[in-house]
Amino acid sequence: MKVKVKLWNGVASWLWVANDENCGICRMAFNGCCPDCKIPGDDCPLVWGQCSHCFHMHCILKWLNSQQVQQHCPMCRQEWKFKE
Amino acid sequence: MATSTELAELSAAWNTLSLGLVPAVALGLPALRSDSSEMFQEAEMKRALEVLRHYDLHSIIEEWFAEVLQTDLQGSIAPEFWNCITQYENTVEEQQYTLLLLDAFRLLKRRLDPYLNSLDILERWTAMGLLLGCGSQGLREKVYTMFKAILFFSTAKTFQDMIQQFYCRSFKIYMRQRRKGKNTVAEGMNENEWDSDAEDGATEESECSGCESTKGECWCHSAMEQFQQLSEILHRLDLLERVSSDAVTTILHKMIEERMEKRCRGEYERSFLSEFQQWIEKVIGWLSNVFLQDRNTIPISPEASSTLRRWRCHVQRFFYRIYASMRIEELFGIIRDFPDSKAAIEDLKYCLERTNQRQQLLMALKTALETRLLHPGVNTSDIITLYISAIKALRELDPSMVILEVACEPIRKYLRTRDDTVRQIVAGLTGDAEGSSDLANELSKADPVMLENSQDSDDNISDPEDWVPDPVDADPGQTECKGKSSSKRRSSDIISLLVSIYGSKELFINEYRTLLADRLLHQFNYSSEREIRNVELLKLRFGEAQMHYCEVMLKDMADSRRINANIRDEEEKLPEEEKPSFNLVAVILSSEFWPPLKEEKLELPDQIKEAMEAYTKKYEKLKAMRTLSWKHHLGLVNLDVELADRTLSLAVSSVHAAIILNFQSKSTWTLEELSEVLKVPLISLRRKMTFWLQQGVLREEPPGTFTVIEEEQKDRAEKVVLIDSDEEGDSAMASQADQKEEELQLFWTYIQAMLTNLESLPLERIHSMLKMFVMTGPIVSEIDTQELQSFLLKKVSDQQLVYSGGVYRLPKNCS
Numbered sequence: 001m002k003v004k005v006k007l008w009n010g011v012a013s014w015l016w017v018a019n020d021e022n023c024g025i026c027r028m029a030f031n032g033c034c035p036d037c038k039i040p041g042d043d044c045p046l047v048w049g050q051c052s053h054c055f056h057m058h059c060i061l062k063w064l065n066s067q068q069v070q071q072h073c074p075m076c077r078q079e080w081k082f083k084e
Numbered sequence: 085m086a087t088s089t090e091l092a093e094l095s096a097a098w099n100t101l102s103l104g105l106v107p108a109v110a111l112g113l114p115a116l117r118s119d120s121s122e123m124f125q126e127a128e129m130k131r132a133l134e135v136l137r138h139y140d141l142h143s144i145i146e147e148w149f150a151e152v153l154q155t156d157l158q159g160s161i162a163p164e165f166w167n168c169i170t171q172y173e174n175t176v177e178e179q180q181y182t183l184l185l186l187d188a189f190r191l192l193k194r195r196l197d198p199y200l201n202s203l204d205i206l207e208r209w210t211a212m213g214l215l216l217g218c219g220s221q222g223l224r225e226k227v228y229t230m231f232k233a234i235l236f237f238s239t240a241k242t243f244q245d246m247i248q249q250f251y252c253r254s255f256k257i258y259m260r261q262r263r264k265g266k267n268t269v270a271e272g273m274n275e276n277e278w279d280s281d282a283e284d285g286a287t288e289e290s291e292c293s294g295c296e297s298t299k300g301e302c303w304c305h306s307a308m309e310q311f312q313q314l315s316e317i318l319h320r321l322d323l324l325e326r327v328s329s330d331a332v333t334t335i336l337h338k339m340i341e342e343r344m345e346k347r348c349r350g351e352y353e354r355s356f357l358s359e360f361q362q363w364i365e366k367v368i369g370w371l372s373n374v375f376l377q378d379r380n381t382i383p384i385s386p387e388a389s390s391t392l393r394r395w396r397c398h399v400q401r402f403f404y405r406i407y408a409s410m411r412i413e414e415l416f417g418i419i420r421d422f423p424d425s426k427a428a429i430e431d432l433k434y435c436l437e438r439t440n441q442r443q444q445l446l447m448a449l450k451t452a453l454e455t456r457l458l459h460p461g462v463n464t465s466d467i468i469t470l471y472i473s474a475i476k477a478l479r480e481l482d483p484s485m486v487i488l489e490v491a492c493e494p495i496r497k498y499l500r501t502r503d504d505t506v507r508q509i510v511a512g513l514t515g516d517a518e519g520s521s522d523l524a525n526e527l528s529k530a531d532p533v534m535l536e537n538s539q540d541s542d543d544n545i546s547d548p549e550d551w552v553p554d555p556v557d558a559d560p561g562q563t564e565c566k567g568k569s570s571s572k573r574r575s576s577d578i579i580s581l582l583v584s585i586y587g588s589k590e591l592f593i594n595e596y597r598t599l600l601a602d603r604l605l606h607q608f609n610y611s612s613e614r615e616i617r618n619v620e621l622l623k624l625r626f627g628e629a630q631m632h633y634c635e636v637m638l639k640d641m642a643d644s645r646r647i648n649a650n651i652r653d654e655e656e657k658l659p660e661e662e663k664p665s666f667n668l669v670a671v672i673l674s675s676e677f678w679p680p681l682k683e684e685k686l687e688l689p690d691q692i693k694e695a696m697e698a699y700t701k702k703y704e705k706l707k708a709m710r711t712l713s714w715k716h717h718l719g720l721v722n723l724d725v726e727l728a729d730r731t732l733s734l735a736v737s738s739v740h741a742a743i744i745l746n747f748q749s750k751s752t753w754t755l756e757e758l759s760e761v762l763k764v765p766l767i768s769l770r771r772k773m774t775f776w777l778q779q780g781v782l783r784e785e786p787p788g789t790f791t792v793i794e795e796e797q798k799d800r801a802e803k804v805v806l807i808d809s810d811e812e813g814d815s816a817m818a819s820q821a822d823q824k825e826e827e828l829q830l831f832w833t834y835i836q837a838m839l840t841n842l843e844s845l846p847l848e849r850i851h852s853m854l855k856m857f858v859m860t861g862p863i864v865s866e867i868d869t870q871e872l873q874s875f876l877l878k879k880v881s882d883q884q885l886v887y888s889g890g891v892y893r894l895p896k897n898c899s
Contacts, residue, residue: 001781001792002726003748005666005741010696011605011718013675017709032676038632039639040674046709 016046018054024075025059034058048083051076090139097135101145104129105202106152133209146206146223153199153227157234161195165235169243182253185246186310189317196231196321203227228322236326248331251374254311255335257304258370315374324374325391332374333398336367340403344410352418352425356407357434364399371395401438408435412445416452420470422477429480442487449491458498464508468582471495472523475578496585506595509582514599514618526578527621579625593630596622598679600634604641605671605681605718612641636677644672651702668695672703672712680826684717686738687763689745725781728794732779739764739772744781751792758790828867828875834858835876836894839885844893847873 016030023046026034033044034056048054053075055063064071064080071080136142168188203224210223318324343363348356372392411418411432418425418432436442457470471492478488499505512523583589600619603610616638623631648669655663688696700712719738724731736744742762746753755773759766773790776782782790831854838853839845845853851869867875876892879885886895 001728001747001751001794003741003744004724004726005692005721005745006724007722008666008668008692008695008738008741009720009722010668010670010699010738011673011715012670012696012700012712013673013678013715014703014707014710014712015675017711029676031674039636040676041643041710042707048709 014041016054018046019052020054023056023059024053025055025063028056030054030056049073049078050081050083051078052083093135094139094141097132100132101129101136102148104132105145105149105206106156107198129205130209146210149202149206150223150226150230154230154234156199157230161192162235164195165192166240169246170240181246182250182307182310185250186314189314192235193317193320199227200320231321231323232326236323244330247327248334250311250314251328251331252335252338253307254374255339255370257308258373259366260304261308328374332371336399337402337406339367340399340406344406348407348410350414350417352414352421352428355427355431357431360403360407364396364403367399368392368396371399404435404438405441408432408439408441409444411435412441412448415445415449416456419474419477422473425477426480429477433481436481446487446491449487450494453491453494458494464499464502464504465512467495467499467502468505468508468512471499471582472526472578475581499585505585506591507599509585510592510596510599513579513596513622523579523582527618527625589626589630593622593626593634594679597634597637600637601679601681604637612638633677636674640673640677641671644670647672647703647706650706651699654702664695664698665691666695668692668699670699670712670714675713681715681718684768685763686716686742687761688716688738688742692742692745725779727781727792727796729796732781734779736775740775743769743772744776747782747790747792751794753790755788755790824867824871828871831858831867831872831875832879839892839894844891846891847876850876850892 014031018030020030022029023034028034030046031040033040036058037044037056045057046054047057047060049060051073053073055074060074060080063074072078073080133142133145136145165188168191169185171184206223315324318327344356344360347359411428414428415432418428422429436445457467474492474495475488478491479485481487509523513527514524583592586592600615603615619631619634619638622634652667652669696714700714703712704710717739719741720735721738721741722733722735723741723744724733725744739762743758746758746761755766755770758764759769762769764772773782773784776790777784780793780796783793784790834854834857835850838850847869851872854867854872876885877887880887880892883895886893
């Protein structure tokens with residue numbers, strides 16, 4: 001007997017490769033989106049800092065904009081630099 | 085002192101007067117001559133009266149007259165009359181006793197005529213001031229009262245029957261005459277020949293419908309004459325109302341009921357009001373025949389016309405009541421047939437406004453619903469369909485919606501007890517229900533009503549002058565607890581009513597989401613346009629926020645298609661030998677936005693896993709920092725099974741595909757081996773195996789061992805294996821109950837902590853504390869006391885909790 005697969009309709013869910021489940025700022029799931037967004041994924045991406053902490057991009061930007069003097073990671077208080 | 089001449093004069097005068105006023109027989113004297121009453125002319129009597137006036141004796145005349153009349157009535161006239169009536173009591177023939185009745189009344193008239201004549205004279209004298217008159221009540225009135233009191237103080241049943249029959253006959257003849265009259269006018273025939281059978285042609289039976297006797301013996305005409313005579317007599321004696329009103333009332337009621345029964349029962353599609361109005365006008369015509377003697381004189385006396393008005397009012401009111409009762413009785417059927425039965429609803433509405441039958445309607449409808457609808461034998465979808473009709477019909481009937489609210493409360497209560505209510509309603513909304521498309525139409529209706537629109541304040545209430553109070557049967561409790569304008573509370577929107585059965589729209593949204601997910605993942609047969617349209621429509625009802633999840637789900641589907649196309653393009657560029665042996669496409673979900681998926685383990689063959697890994701790689705390249713987690717147990721596979729003598733082309737689930745792929749390398753597997761390889765539990769694996777047994781690809785021999793059938797056997801028909809029926813009901817989603825269970829588990833830690841600190845608590849305390857501390861979060865759904873109770877009781881039966889004396893506590897060893 002031989003079985004020939006013609007088409008496999010699979011089901012998968014996508015997830016961010018992150019070291020945490022939830023965003024440290026908004027406490028929402030990374031795989032969801034930040035409170036201001038409606039659509040997860042491309043429309044509400046994650047960003048990583050050099051300190052290896054990651055957040056929803058919208059969340060960390062909002063945080064950084066509110067910082068007057070120097071910009072720190074809200075988690076570890078190191079200076080915030082985007083990881084390339 | 086009176087002298088003897090004076091006495092003689094007086095006595096002569098008295099004689100003259102008394103014999104002139106009353107018949108001699110009544111005074112115990114032998115009848116003088118037949119024309120005794122005419123013996124004394126009025127002038128003569130007047131002279132006698134003058135004499136009496138001279139002696140101041142004129143004051144007793146009227147009293148004396150009444151006295152004599154009363155004695156005569158009691159002594160001879162009344163017995164004679166009743167004798168005459170009872171004489172033919174056993175007469176069966178209608179014509180005979182009609183005659184007899186007439187005879188009796190003729191006799192009565194003959195006997196009373198002298199008195200009435202005298203009465204005329206006396207009245208005339210009173211008017212001239214010769215007599216005093218007796219008090220405020222005129223003599224005539226007194227006399228008439230006496231007639232009624234003595235003659236008809238109590239009437240025999242047979243007499244009533246006779247009278248009734250008599251009027252009934254006259255009614256029938258009259259109605260027939262009118263009908264014929266109309267016909268003949270229409271046909272241009274001679275109107276006077278109403279009793280010949282020529283005009284009605286074929287529709288007329290051999291019997292005359294008026295008198296129910298054969299053509300040759302029709303006695304309608306004579307009956308009408310008799311009727312006329314009797315009416316005259318009764319009118320003269322002022323007995324008309326006393327004798328005939330009972331009979332007439334009974335006849336009218338009977339006729340209306342009969343007619344209604346014949347014409348309207350079960351007939352909902354047209355209005356009967358105007359038809360009956362015309363008929364009632366005809367009936368009024370007959371009534372005027374009965375009650376108005378001088379109907380030819382114009383104008384009609386005010387007294388007569390008021391009688392007629394009273395009767396008209398009575399007949400109409402009676403008609404409305406009877407008609408409303410009938411429709412109320414049939415209301416269930418009318419609702420079922422709505423909107424075909426719109427005419428009946430409108431009729432009923434009209435009648436209800438004129439009668440006091442709302443209570444009756446509510447009771448009857450509730451009972452009908454309970455006996456005919458709300459029992460286990462009826463499908464949920466049928467109940468919902470009827471409820472929708474009821475909403476439509478009753479909002480026609482009662483725009484204040486009170487009837488709907490009160491009468492349909494049992495339906496709502498009952499639907500709450502059915503498990504599949506939500507599913508049915510959601511299916512109806514999306515047009516998936518087999519039966520009606522009512523809900524789908526309703527959903528796509530223009531100008532939808534936003535559900536639970538809390539923003540709109542009381543400002544937009546229209547002019548306060550237009551305010552109408554609630555009908556008295558409205559449920560005051562609901563008005564209070566909502567504290568809002570009651571008319572707003574009673575929405576007539578079908579969807580909001582259905583959704584509010586459970587009191588929350590979240591439940592519906594969740595159910596819709598589950599159904600949608602099921603369609604998208606499990607069945608793979610969805611039409612994206614239709615789904616998008618449905619979601620858009622639901623968004624109008626439930627608001628953006630609620631439908632957001634469903635939108636993301638649909639967007640995932642579109643995105644997946646795009647990613648698949650991207651990856652396919654990339655594969656095309658690969659050299660021939662590196663191209664994968666089969667196409668792998670994926671549905672990529674945003675897991676946070678889909679309802680929880682059932683977690684099942686399934687180990688796929690390496691070839692598939694490799695393909696999936698390759699796909700994941702490509703995805704990771706496409707979307708930075710993101711990866712895929714495959715749900716192996718979900719999916720649909722198109723494959724060809726090539727056997728020695730045949731090839732099967734099938735679309736199967738991924739589990740089925742995994743099973744059959746394993747048979748490629750080894751043609752015989754035991755269930756245990758296979759379970760080991762696939763990581764699928766034995767029980768569910770066995771269930772899946774039946775599919776291949778049924779397809780005739782595998783055979784089970786001995787039990788527990790499966791082998792490929794390379795060459796088809798002739799006796800395959802015998803080996804038909806029934807597929808487990810729950811296969812089809814298999815849903816990709818975790819069931820509602822499972823989800824709820826999970827949520828409750830979250831409460832369990834709180835409950836344990838509570839009980840450790842406070843030792844023991846009653847159910848209500850636990851619930852209120854949970855409400856205070858736990859249910860405030862956005863993610864946690866609310867639970868009601870009932871759910872909590874059943875959850876706690878389960879914990880009790882698991883011995884994780886102790887329940888005694890109305891309080892819960894943790895078992896000793898646990899703390």
